[in-house]
Amino acid sequence: MSEIPTPTSPPPDVLRCAYLELVVTDLKRSRDFYVDVLDLVVTYEDETCVYLRSLEEFIHHNLVLRQGPVAAAAAFSYRVRSPEELDKAEAFYRELGCRVERRPEGFVRGVGDSVRVEDPLGFPYEFFYDVEHVERLAWRxxxxTPGALVRLDHFNQVTPDVPRAVKYMSDLGFRTTEDIQDENGTVYAAWMRRKPTVHDTAMTGGDGPRLHHIAFNTHEKHNIIAICDKLGALRMSDRIERGPGRHGVSNAFYLYLRDPDGHRVEIYTQDYYTGDPDNPVVTWDVHDNQRRDWWGNPVVPSWYTEASLVLDLDGNPQPLTERTDEREMDVTVGADGFSYTRKEDDGELPSWKQGEYKLGEQL
Amino acid sequence: MSEIPTPTSPPPDVLRCAYLELVVTDLKRSRDFYVDVLDLVVTYEDETCVYLRSLEEFIHHNLVLRQGPVAAAAAFSYRVRSPEELDKAEAFYRELGCRVERRPEGFVRGVGDSVRVEDPLGFPYEFFYDVEHVERLAWRxxxxTPGALVRLDHFNQVTPDVPRAVKYMSDLGFRTTEDIQDENGTVYAAWMRRKPTVHDTAMTGGDGPRLHHIAFNTHEKHNIIAICDKLGALRMSDRIERGPGRHGVSNAFYLYLRDPDGHRVEIYTQDYYTGDPDNPVVTWDVHDNQRRDWWGNPVVPSWYTEASLVLDLDGNPQPLTERTDEREMDVTVGADGFSYTRKEDDGELPSWKQGEYKLGEQL
Amino acid sequence: MSEIPTPTSPPPDVLRCAYLELVVTDLKRSRDFYVDVLDLVVTYEDETCVYLRSLEEFIHHNLVLRQGPVAAAAAFSYRVRSPEELDKAEAFYRELGCRVERRPEGFVRGVGDSVRVEDPLGFPYEFFYDVEHVERLAWRxxxxTPGALVRLDHFNQVTPDVPRAVKYMSDLGFRTTEDIQDENGTVYAAWMRRKPTVHDTAMTGGDGPRLHHIAFNTHEKHNIIAICDKLGALRMSDRIERGPGRHGVSNAFYLYLRDPDGHRVEIYTQDYYTGDPDNPVVTWDVHDNQRRDWWGNPVVPSWYTEASLVLDLDGNPQPLTERTDEREMDVTVGADGFSYTRKEDDGELPSWKQGEYKLGEQL
Amino acid sequence: MSEIPTPTSPPPDVLRCAYLELVVTDLKRSRDFYVDVLDLVVTYEDETCVYLRSLEEFIHHNLVLRQGPVAAAAAFSYRVRSPEELDKAEAFYRELGCRVERRPEGFVRGVGDSVRVEDPLGFPYEFFYDVEHVERLAWRxxxxTPGALVRLDHFNQVTPDVPRAVKYMSDLGFRTTEDIQDENGTVYAAWMRRKPTVHDTAMTGGDGPRLHHIAFNTHEKHNIIAICDKLGALRMSDRIERGPGRHGVSNAFYLYLRDPDGHRVEIYTQDYYTGDPDNPVVTWDVHDNQRRDWWGNPVVPSWYTEASLVLDLDGNPQPLTERTDEREMDVTVGADGFSYTRKEDDGELPSWKQGEYKLGEQL
Known part of the structure; x- marks a missing residue:
């Protein structure tokens, strides 16, 4: 694919990822999951939508669930530093030739003047400053609850060509903090931030545009364990897709869940400060089996292959473009792939890891 | 196999599992694992052995590593309530026709008058009361360290016929706290205790006699996570066989490691009080996929199939007797096995679980 | 006071402290505290009483709140190993000349055949075996909730003459695990156990008989912190009397609260195994300021001086007998008392500790 | 005091508080405290100084200990966004009439071109961009260790006139996140940030300029508890001045220690994100006794009254200016002060709080 040109127009000054608008096919069931299981706080709800926030948030919402015909992500929304930044967003994307829509009254409740675009990668990106303040429940x-979610941490997007995406996101003012590459320079994923954590969003190589996941923070690791324990008690343990575990990338403790529509939700805690301009970028070898799980636990195939559709500004699913570069699953756990714990090793796996890393042959 | 008769002689009054004697083939490498990685405390060591204890222990040791030609468990040792109980142990096992050896000076350092037997299941069991006291390091x-091991919790033994083993252990004064069965009454495993926790030892169905694992306690769940994190930092994450996770059985938080000889070590925390005589026995359905991991994470095959040899009193490995009952792995994750999250479900697994629970077909 | 003679009749075989019956003056307010704040589970309730249990308990209750005119403890109840032990309890106390009452139908709901006595120290002790089983909520x-209470751990009683109390409790089959003494052999407190933890009850020197506190377990330290945080959020932080902190004695992490009647409740986690007959007794110097708080934080005066009345079998408060031995508060933080962090020190306190340890003037 | 004028020169773009230079009178003893007790990592050391960093840091150091005749803070050092910002810093302070010193080779090891000033409040402030990178030990x-310090979080400065200080710091580009006031508008303290946490520094009302404390982060609350436990084990519990506890202001979990020279060190975890420009400022009532400890535990007097001297650019201690506004200790725990748990209460304290909140007599 051709490189996305750098606009002469300056990018908007993005503060942070702020909320995701998610289309769900059974609002009641999704509400049960996000409110009764994950204990997100309802700011507003009616028959067609539920607005949710985390305990330390003071803006109106971090997640909008909207009833719709096809499960998909309708908007990845970022907050900018001031109302004026919206003009920059508009100009930036218009120069890129993207479809841009601006609504002074906002696209959702609680948010005012907003710019939505179909970005060069096909994602519905939103930018806003004006937002209703609500009670920050930090002290409440x-x-x-034992698994209390306190902040929205990041998005994660699937896109075919990671370097192309990184170039565009860098133009938008994001900085790379970590990435996964192989010895040939193929990039499998990259983590990019505005706020000084490991990411506000990540670009994961695969057929896209798709939403890989949305991630919320807890304060401590036991909070994540408590969510697993509760899912077990509710006989919903099959909502757990992967983890809990420690990431190599980001050094955070994590858990991946799948909501009733299959949208992936990560619970995440304890990455590190990245706010200095010379913050060292960490590049991981795709064959290092501690890169995605520091304890070497293998990634389940669905985590690599499944993701949510995203919508264009008319609400229609964006068509997918296939990844043409090597795929991470193939080069690591696939028939011809390999992973190592110690780079210098000859690759002889202990018996208890053979089944995990050579899934085809086992039993 | 024929039932083991109940001796007329009363059993010794066992307090608790106290220590394991383990033969290792490379003492230096094993010492590195147990002392430098797991941070057990050295009470004594020389060129042929290392005596280790946990931080809250006041008796001489909980684990003896002894250099030898074949990796195996040489003794499962229990402490009894008084010196007089040794006579009972002797009489009890002699009546069972077992080989019995008593040494007033003990079989290992730090322990005095001891009885060792080749028990009816083929395990080298030891009983002692007299023991050297050492500093209890609880306040130190x-x-x-972040993964501090504070107590020996239990043994776990592999034996072909679980009900036969349970009957004999009950005669020895142990009580069952939990077990795993199927709808036909086949018993796959049973947990048995003297001290009021879920177990001092468990009987796991399989070719035996073999040692399945030894388990140490930490205070909190983050201690177990810290052990995983450290293994990652040392590029030894392939020592992790299974977990961390929450057990269904016992309700404890767990992790299974494999030592340099493949001996399995569990790190374990937060089971419950079982000391009342009418403590309710919990029976789990073998098809309930939350029984061994409350979060539904599948058990790796090696965990079912691999275990350590045990030695007779001459130091020779005991031959194995094959399990003839159904095997837990076969009936759960095997080609014809099945597991459920909700009993009433039709068994349709979400995509991210299919690979895990039907391992043969995947990729 | 004269020594309590050792009965020739054997003591009942006590399993553990099982429940406390507490008279409260405003049932609604007490229910709010124990149910809505501390999240104990209601097994049964009506207009005059609330029966509560902890999450891992399988017997009917661990705490009975009963509406009454005077805030007091009505029964310290222990479970025994079998129904037959009740006869032993009866004989044991009758031989001691104590008032004994036996009710086959029990004194409270959920409990059957029971023996209540006014013991030689003036405390209303109860013994029972027969009890209704309820769901053990361990897996639920x-x-x-973030501060989940999982077990009843112990009682703590105030009595004037600690050695006299210890002698009697030893006759009842309890073992001392730790105590506090001074250089003259004066004993200020002693911890005594049946189940293999540091205590089922403690004897604290002071005007008695009184209830010092009842203690519940949490799994981890953050659970105790969560209770404090919640009390802050509810603007009930003045319910916190002392802590949280780490005990020297018992090595447990602790918090002391005062309920609406001033009854003291401890939240407690992570003491150690004491079940061996030769478990080392730990004796603390009363002047060691890490004995009651390992971090040297001073004990508030009310903790030493305030406690709950106890009732006789007619429901009348027992009169108090004054302690004639030295009092712990006087010899440590009082005008003539002293405490040290390091025994060898000359006692020069850093400026930030002076106010705390020379409170004598302010009382 | 007269207001500090706003320079026409723009302030430097400060990233974050980066390191503190501390003069200690016994380097060996201070090294023992910061390295052997608090487990900070040594980047460099010689006979006259020790350079220390936290585990997640990638710049050369977060703390410099330098042997000297008088215990004092020699520099509060901030990192700026680029080398060019140093020119702005120089111009900004020169316009304020401050003494400014610039050294292209830096004032300490590992740091290059730096500007040091005697700021309008009398503090030795430093600004730098150029710094040696070292290994970020986050994954190590x-x-x-159990109390691992992972980041430098903030400084806290004592200054007589808080609004005057806030005005100047706002000109320097800092934002207020929280403050403590009374009903008359007297400001007792204010928290100010550049990085999006509650603060990079706080202004605490009192005789100044003095250093109140430096604060490091841990990941979880148990890490802070582990530090207390270790101090107890080392018989150094009298290094604990206050806590652990939960702050009202900042919502963080905290502990205050005093180093061998009496310099105060806070250990701190889990405040909240403040990076949005309209982040709500939280104003606490000085009489709310949950403001400084959410659990209502009283602040020890020394915490209010004691602090470290700061040096001018010649290394001489700055003279103190007395605070003329009301003092927080006087209006809260002093003879005429008062604090409440619930604003509407009549102020009747429970018995166990009376001693704590009427300390006036004892000082």
Whole structure:
């Protein structure tokens, strides 16, 4: 694919990922999952939508669930530093030839003047500053549950050509903090940030545009374990797709869940400060089997292959473009792939890892 | 196999599992694992052996590593309530026709008058009361590390016929706290205790006699996570066989490691009090995929199939007797096996679980 | 006071402290505290009483709140190993000349055949075996809250003459695990156990008989912190009397609360195994300021001086007998008392500790 | 005092508080404290100084200990976004009439071109961009200890006139996140940030200029507890001045220690994101006794009154200016002060709080 040109127009000053608008096919069931299981806080709800936020948030919402015909992500929304930044967003994307829509009254409740675009990668990106403030529940420990979600941490997007995406996102003012590459320079994924954590969004190589996941923070690791324990008690343990575990990339403790529509939700805690301009970029070898799980636990195939559709500004699913570069699953756990724990090793796996890393042959 | 008769002689009053004697083939490498990685405390060591204890222990040791030609368990040792109980142990096992050896000076350092037997299941069991006291390091927080092991919790033994083993262990005064069965009454495993926790030892169905694992306690769940993190940092994550996770059985948080000889070590925390005589026995359905992992994460095949040899009193490995009952792996994750998250479900697995629970077909 | 003679009749075989019956003056307010704040589980309730249990308990209750005119403890109840032990309890106390009452139908709901006595120290002790089983909620993580109480751990009683109390409790089959003494052999407190933890009850020197506190277990330290955080959020932080902190004695992490009647409740986690008959007794110097708080934080005066009345079998408060031995508060933080961090020190306190340890003037 | 004028020169773009230079009177003893007790990592050391960093840091150091005649803070050092910002810093302070010193080779090892000033409040502030990178040890879990310090979080400065200081710091580009005021508008303290946490520094009302404390982050609350436990084990518990506890202001979990020279060190975890320009400022009532400890535990007097001297650019201690506004200790715990748990209450304290909140007599 051709490189996305750098606009002469300056990018908007993005503060942070702020909320995701998600289309769900059974609002009641999704509400049960996000409110009764994950204990997100309802800011507003009616028959067609539920607006949710995390406990430390003071803006109106971090997640909008909207009833619709096809499960998909309708908007990846970022907050910018001031109202004026919206003009920059508009100009930036218009120069890129993207479809741009601006609504002074906003696209969803609680948010005012907003710019939505179909970005060069096909994602529905939103930018806003004006937003309704709500109570920051940080001190309301009477409302905390064992798995309390306290912040929105990041998005994760699937896109075929990671370097192309990184170039565009860098133009948008994001910085790379970590990535996964192989010895030939193929890039499998990259983590990019505005706020000084490991990411506000990540670009994961695969057929796209798709939403890989949305991630919320807990304060401590036991909070994540508590969510697993609760899912077990509710006989919903099959909502757990992967983890809990420690990431290599980001050094965070994590868990991946799948919501009733299969949308992936990560619970995440304890990455590190990245706010200095010379923050060292960490590049991981795709064959290092501690890169995605520091404990070497293998990634389940669905985690590589499944993701949510994204919508264009008319609400229609974006068609997918196939990844043509090597795929991470193929080069690591696939028939011809390999992973190592110690780079210098000859690759002889202990018996208990053979089944995991050579899945085809086992039993 | 024929039932083991109940001796007329009363059993010794066992307090708790106290230590394991383990033969290792490379003492230096094993010492590195147990001392430098797991941070057990050295009570004594020389060229042929290392005596180790946990931080809250006040008796001489919980684990003896002894250099030898074949990796195996040489003794499962229990402490009894008084010196007089040794006579009972002797009489009990002699009546069972077992080989019995008593040494007033003990079989290992730090322990006095001891009885060792080749028990009816083929395991080398030891009983002692007299033992050297050492400093209980419970308050020595200057010595604690992030994954501090504070107590020996239990043994786990592999034996072909679980009900036969349970009957004999009950005669020895152990009580069952939990077990795994199927709809036909086949018993796959049973947990048995003297001290009021879920177990001092468990009987796991399989070709035996073999040692399945030895388990140590930590105080909190983050201690177990810290062990995983450290293994990652040392590029030894392939020592992790299974977990961390939450057990269904026992409700404990767990991790299974494999030592340099492949001996399995569990790190374990937070089971429950079982000391009342009418403590309710929990029976799990073998097809409930939350029984061994409350979060539904599948058990790796090696965990079912691999275990350590045990030695007779001459130091020779005991031959194995094959299990003739159904095997847990076969009936759960095998080609004809099945597991459910919700009993009433038709068994349709979400895509991210299919690979895990039907391992043969995937990719 | 004269020594309590050792009965020739054997003591009952006590399993563990099982429940406390507490008279409260405003049932609604007490229910709010124990159910809505501390999240104990209601087994049964009506207009005059609330029966509560912890999450891992399988017997009917661990705490009975009963509406009454005077806030007091009505029964310290222990479970025994079998129904037959009740006859032993009866004989044991009758031989001691104590008032004994036996009710085959029990004194409270859920409990059958029971013996209540006014013991030689003036405490209303109860013994029972027969009890209704209820669901053990250990696996019901959907019911857990951040400060989940999982077990009843112990009672703590105030009595004037600690050695006299210890002698009697030893006759009853309890073992001392730790105590606090001074250089003259004066004993200030002693911890005594049946189940293999540091205590089922403790004897604290002071005007008695009084209830010092009842203690519940959490799994981890953050659970105790969560209770404090919640009390802050509810603007009930003045319910916190002391802590959280790490005990020297017992090595447990602790918090002391005061309920609406001033009854003291401890939240407690992570003491150690004490089940061996030769378990080393730990004796602490009363002047060691890490004995009651390992971090040297001073004990508030009310903790030493305030406690709950106990009732006789007619429901009347027992009169108090004054302690004639030295009092712990006087010899440590009082005008003539002293405490040290390091025994060898000359006692010069850093400026930030002076106010705390020379409170004598302010009381 | 007269207001500090706003320079026409723009302020430097400050990233974050980066390191503190501390003069200690016994380097060996201070090294023992920061390295052997607090487990900070040594980047460099010689006979006169020790350079220390936290585990997630990638710049050369977060703390410099330098042997000297008088215990004091020699520099509060901030990192700026680019080398060019140093020119702005120089111009900004020169316009304020401050003494400014610039050294292209830096004032300490590992840091290049730097500007040091005696700021309008009398503090030795430093600004730099150029710095040596060192290994970020975030993934080196083999080096972690139970109380691992992972980041420098903030400074805290004592200054007589808080609004005056806030005005100047706002001109320097800092934003207020929280403050403490009374009903008359007297400001007792204010928290100010550049990086999006609650603060990079705080202004605490009192005789100044003095250093109140430096604060490091841990990942979880148990890490802070582990530090207390270790201090107990080392019989150094009298290094604990205050806590652990939960702050009202910042919502963080905290502990205050005093180093061998009496310099105060806070250990801190889990405040919240503040990076949005309209982040709500939280104003606490000085009489709310949950403001400084959410659990209502009283602040020890020394915490209010004691602090470290700061040096001018010649290395001489800055003279103190007395605070003329009301003092927080006086209006809260002093003889005429008062604090409440619930604003509407009549102020009747429970017995166990009376001693704590009427300390006035004892000082």
């Amino acid at each position: 420990y009477d409302l905390y | 927080y200057d010595l604690y | 993580y959907d019911l857990y | 879990y083999d080096l972690y």
